[in-house]
Amino acid sequence: MSTPILSVRALERRVGNTEILRRIDLDVMPGEAIGVIGPSGSGKSSLLRCIAGLDEVSGGAVMVEGRQTRPGDGAVGMVFQQFNLWPHLTARENVALALKLVRRMPAADAAAKADAALARVGLGALGGRKPAALSGGQQQRVAIARTLAMEPRVLLFDEPTAALDPELTTEVLDVIRDLAAAGTTMLVVSHEMGFVARLSTRVVFLDHGVVVQAAPPAELFSPRAEPRVRSFLQTYLDRVAWAREA
């Protein structure tokens, strides 16, 4: 098999006496979609933020294509739960700004590339709108386009639909699924278990900052999974049980 595009080696993060992440090891191959699940406070978001370089690590290393990453070096792109769009700029300007300032593209080229990225997430016609004039799902898709336009090697999604209602969730998940189908390497933290099961090549279950199990979804979402994983998933299944009976 080919070499990993992302390597997480013995990653540790401590805040005071609290261990947030404890010696996490993870190799991600090009084109893989890794689902990251686990209870709240298990370190899922911290793992993504450490990979992105937004949170300081206490030990270990994060390498993309063999190089240690720094925030802003373009190796890693991240989509946040709260979208984090810039409210004073239109959708097109949100996407084009880093192309102009970081990639030093001429304004016209940056705008054209921004429009192409917006079209890819189904928002070709809404480039002139400011975030306040877009629905939550549209805002999140603009945020995805903004990250995509910079062509990161690895894309991180930190609970991208947690702030959205079920209908808007679907439109965002569809975009993420299309990206995965196109071979984008990604890590997705989500509580949308059905989505994670169908999207992921592998699923990582975190609890108390430790990888309890990392396995293909068919294995992890099965009775053969680790007991801790099963008890977590059981609570989820109990909640959606009515749907199967209907």
Added chain:
Amino acid sequence: MTWDFLVEALPSMTQATLATIWISAVAVAIGFVVGVPLAVACDGAPGWGRRAALAYVSFFRGVPLLIQLLLAYYALPFIGIDLPPLVAAIGTLGLCCAAYMAEIIRGGFALVPKGGLEAARLLGLTPRQTLLRIRLPISAQAMRPALISEAILIVKASSLISVVGILELTRSAQALASSTFEPLPAYALCGAIYLVINLALTLLARGRVEGRAV
């Protein structure tokens, strides 16, 4: 107020009005340009930069502007810095304005969601680009009323630089009062002009806010 008085007053007071306007404008510009990095330093990582910025703000906010002007006028030449009085006066006014603006700008920055700054950092924007393209524009709307208030305060505070002999509105009104022996109309006119300048400033700010409504 007689016709003769107005004929006598018009040339000098017109010139003095223009002087007050441009002196205030330069001081406010200095205040903003110095205030932004000051605000960044005050909020920055602990260290000598932050301490220096906080000391700066404490000094310029804690010492009366009149005393600052007198210090600049009398003390700077004493330590070998020989500035023309006008430069020393505008500089002092501007640096004092910066201390107040820094506090306003800090307040504005606190309203910028952290997530937007994290997105900028990950996309590779430099701290400077983030400041100019993200933090300032996002907080501008919120800071504008307080910044306009500060500009109005500076227009009024510029009357203090009359003590170092600069012919702005207040100094010219004093001269007019003594040359015409009519202090009341001289100071009434002077006060009215300050009022008009500041009302115009208020209207300008308001018109701009509405013109740019999202």
